Amino acid sequence: MSIFNNRRIIFALKLYLCAVLITAAILSSAVTSVAAILVLVVYLFFQWRPISVYASLIVNYFVFFTIAILLAPITNFVLSTLIALPILLLVTNSLINAAGYFPRIITRYSRSLTRVGMMLPVLAFVNLIIALFLGNFALALASSAAIIYLSILGVVSIIKLSGKSIVLEQIEEHIIAGTIADLQVNVHPQTKLGGILYIESPYAWMKIQTPVLLFKQPPSILKLSVNPLLSGPSEVLVKSCLVDCWGLTQVQFQVVPIKLQVIPRARYATWLAKRYMDATKPGMLPIISNVSTVRPQYGFRRGIEYYGSQLYQPGDELKSIDWKHSAKYNKMITKEFIEFHGQPAVLLVNLAVGNVEEADELAQNTIITAISLAREQIPTVIAAYDQDGVKLVTPMLQPLQLVVQSLEITKEITIYANPTRYLYGPDISRLRANIGRLESVEGESSKVLSQLMNIEYASFMTGITHNPATQAINKALMNANIQSTMVIVSKLNHDANAIEVNRFLLKKKGYAIIAV
Numbered sequence: 001m002s003i004f005n006n007r008r009i010i011f012a013l014k015l016y017l018c019a020v021l022i023t024a025a026i027l028s029s030a031v032t033s034v035a036a037i038l039v040l041v042v043y044l045f046f047q048w049r050p051i052s053v054y055a056s057l058i059v060n061y062f063v064f065f066t067i068a069i070l071l072a073p074i075t076n077f078v079l080s081t082l083i084a085l086p087i088l089l090l091v092t093n094s095l096i097n098a099a100g101y102f103p104r105i106i107t108r109y110s111r112s113l114t115r116v117g118m119m120l121p122v123l124a125f126v127n128l129i130i131a132l133f134l135g136n137f138a139l140a141l142a143s144s145a146a147i148i149y150l151s152i153l154g155v156v157s158i159i160k161l162s163g164k165s166i167v168l169e170q171i172e173e174h175i176i177a178g179t180i181a182d183l184q185v186n187v188h189p190q191t192k193l194g195g196i197l198y199i200e201s202p203y204a205w206m207k208i209q210t211p212v213l214l215f216k217q218p219p220s221i222l223k224l225s226v227n228p229l230l231s232g233p234s235e236v237l238v239k240s241c242l243v244d245c246w247g248l249t250q251v252q253f254q255v256v257p258i259k260l261q262v263i264p265r266a267r268y269a270t271w272l273a274k275r276y277m278d279a280t281k282p283g284m285l286p287i288i289s290n291v292s293t294v295r296p297q298y299g300f301r302r303g304i305e306y307y308g309s310q311l312y313q314p315g316d317e318l319k320s321i322d323w324k325h326s327a328k329y330n331k332m333i334t335k336e337f338i339e340f341h342g343q344p345a346v347l348l349v350n351l352a353v354g355n356v357e358e359a360d361e362l363a364q365n366t367i368i369t370a371i372s373l374a375r376e377q378i379p380t381v382i383a384a385y386d387q388d389g390v391k392l393v394t395p396m397l398q399p400l401q402l403v404v405q406s407l408e409i410t411k412e413i414t415i416y417a418n419p420t421r422y423l424y425g426p427d428i429s430r431l432r433a434n435i436g437r438l439e440s441v442e443g444e445s446s447k448v449l450s451q452l453m454n455i456e457y458a459s460f461m462t463g464i465t466h467n468p469a470t471q472a473i474n475k476a477l478m479n480a481n482i483q484s485t486m487v488i489v490s491k492l493n494h495d496a497n498a499i500e501v502n503r504f505l506l507k508k509k510g511y512a513i514i515a516v
Contacts (some may be wrong), residue, residue, distance in 0.1 A: 013079070013090050017043065017063065020083060024070040031348045032070055038345035039066050051441050053098035060090045061120065063349065065142050072138035083274065086150050092246065097229045099247030100214065104198050110252050111158070117248035121150050150248070154317045157244035160193040163253035165242060168222070176268050177360060182209075184221040185257040189215055195244040202239055205229055215242065228262045230360050233408060234258055266363030266410060273367050273403050309333050343483040344396060345373055345380045346476045347406075350490035351413050352386040358491050363410040365489050370406030371485070374399035381484075382406070383476035385468035386414045387494045393475040427498060428504035433459055460501050473506075485512040 018040060025036035046059045064087040073079035095116070102116050102146040124146040130141035169186040187197065195215040200220065201208045205451055209223040227234075235256045243250045311331060349366050353359045373380050380402050384392040391412055397405060431453060438450035464470045469490075477484070486506055490499060503513050 007049070010030040010090070010093055013086055014047070017067075017090065020071070024067070026076065027074050028070060029073070029195050036067075036070050036147070036250055038117060039063060039070075053094070053101050057094035057098050057116075059090065060087065060094050061146075063087060063114045064146065065139060066137045068142035069136065077138035077141055080138050081145055084142060085145060088146070092133070092153070094483055095246040095248070099243060099245060100196050100212070102243070102247040104241050104243060104250055105272075107252070110163075112250060113154075114243060114247055114250050114251075117150075117154065120142065120248075120432055121147055124150070153246055154248050157195075157246065157249045159191065160191050161195060161242055161244050161249070163242075163251060163252075165189065165191045165193075165195075166197065166240075166255075168255050168257050170256060170259065172261065173226075174258045175226065175228060176262060177228060177264045177265050177357075178226060182223070182225050182240055183258060184226070187220045189219075189221050196243045196245075198241040199241070200239040200241075201231075202237065203394060205237065208238075215245075223255070226258070226260070226496045228260055230262065230357050233453045234261070234501060241274075266367070268493045269367035269371075270407060272408075273371055273407055276371050276403055277400060309335055343378070343485060344480050345378050346372065346473075346480050346488055347380050348469070348472060348476065348486060348488045348490070349382065349384045349409060350386070350493070350495050351384055351391060352494060353415055353491055354417075354493065355412060356414060359415055362413060362489065362491060366410055367403075367406050369487060369489055369516050374402050378485075380487075381476045381479045382409065383472040384409045384412065385472040385495075387416060387468065388410075389468050390472045390475060393472065393479065397480050402426075402500045405457060426460060426500050428460065428501055429507075431460075432504070460497060464498040464501045467495060469495035469498040470502060473502055483510075485514065487514045489516045 021036050021040040021043070023041070025033045026037060043059060043063055046056055050056050067083045067084040067087060068077075071083055074080075098116075102114055105112070105115060117291045124143045125218060128140055128143035128147070131137070131143060132316070163282070167188045171182060171183065171185060173183060175181050196213050197213040197220070199208050199211050199213065202225070203226045207225045209225060210221070213220040213222065221228050230384055236258050237254045238257055239252070241250055241252050285351055298417050309325060311333065322333045322335050347366075349362075351362075353362050370382075377399055379396045379398060381396055382392065382394045382402070382405055383390070392409060393401075396403060435453045435457065438446045438453065473486075488499060492499060506513060
């Protein structure tokens, strides 16, 4: 490796190549002299302005055969081949420089040749056949020398490289399902031959940030990002491919850089709830303690604390319009204000989910939301339902009761198979606004379109009547009051339309709504 990368040796070899071509041009016949000069010009051009590492490799490779052919009439085919042999060191140097750019190939074999490892011997073998057919012993001997030299390099790489040529410092990581962790793993080479290590993740939830590592003597660092699922593997197998320093052979194997201990979100949330219940001092629990972690939907426009901006909707007060941003974006923009002042809340929970992942996330959101409300000392009514009906509606609960009850209702989460695919729910506010605009316009087509939209609106209103979400909301509001804040924890499946319609109706009545 050090010989092939020594700059002085490489520079001396390049001078040697030029000197040989100049000598061939001087001592050869006119035709051979022109050919030698042409080869020298092409070689110097690629040295002056290299197009790519592939071009440099091919030029050096064919210059080796050309020198053997050009010098044969002056000396003999054995001596001409011996004079050309040092050029193979330049070919090797080009292989080392280009190895990192060669694409690896996917095969079913653990060890195989790369594309370059197949191409160079094949070219030499084709030259050998042509030389034997033409009776050119110089080209035949040079081709044989190239085949033998490449075979030696291949044998060395086979002996020196294997799946044990690298050692990873395996790490163990405890991570909560659904969270992202950036990890680093040290990679130690066990051979001085060198090469390139290609790493590929077989999992969609794991991204390799350094998919190509130069396989040098100092340890390299494998960087990866994981966002594991609830049922991810404990030992993470990673596909690896090790290519030798010349890019001729490759070894495919699997390594285990990390061991994951995936903590379910529900288990973590349960642990937080138990810590909250066991805590004796306020402020000890490292969890969310304000409503900034949940997303406001409607009803927050008349509070006192500025939250953000949103497109104007019918019913917004004129004093809430953000005139500066409205002029900038050429749209009516209104300001939103948080109106979460400790008034009673209704925690609406849809216990129906489609799979285990959704169940784990729903349990976490329910428990964390309950703890957040309890931390704010907000009396809360819990209303839980699934696809079959209302499961639970509690009276007004105090903080500790709220947390305890949230732990109990997560045990009732139901996983059911439903072939229906749910998209975004209807925008009732926009539908009513469009109906109002059409009714103010004269014209037959406007009236027909207004009637169709009224039918759609009536269909939504009729369709939600018997939905468990609507029934749970109505029962919960009997235990709350007009100032209550509605906190919705749902995957929006069977209750998607009912939630959207009830948001619109509750907003008109002055309720604040938060979707988690």
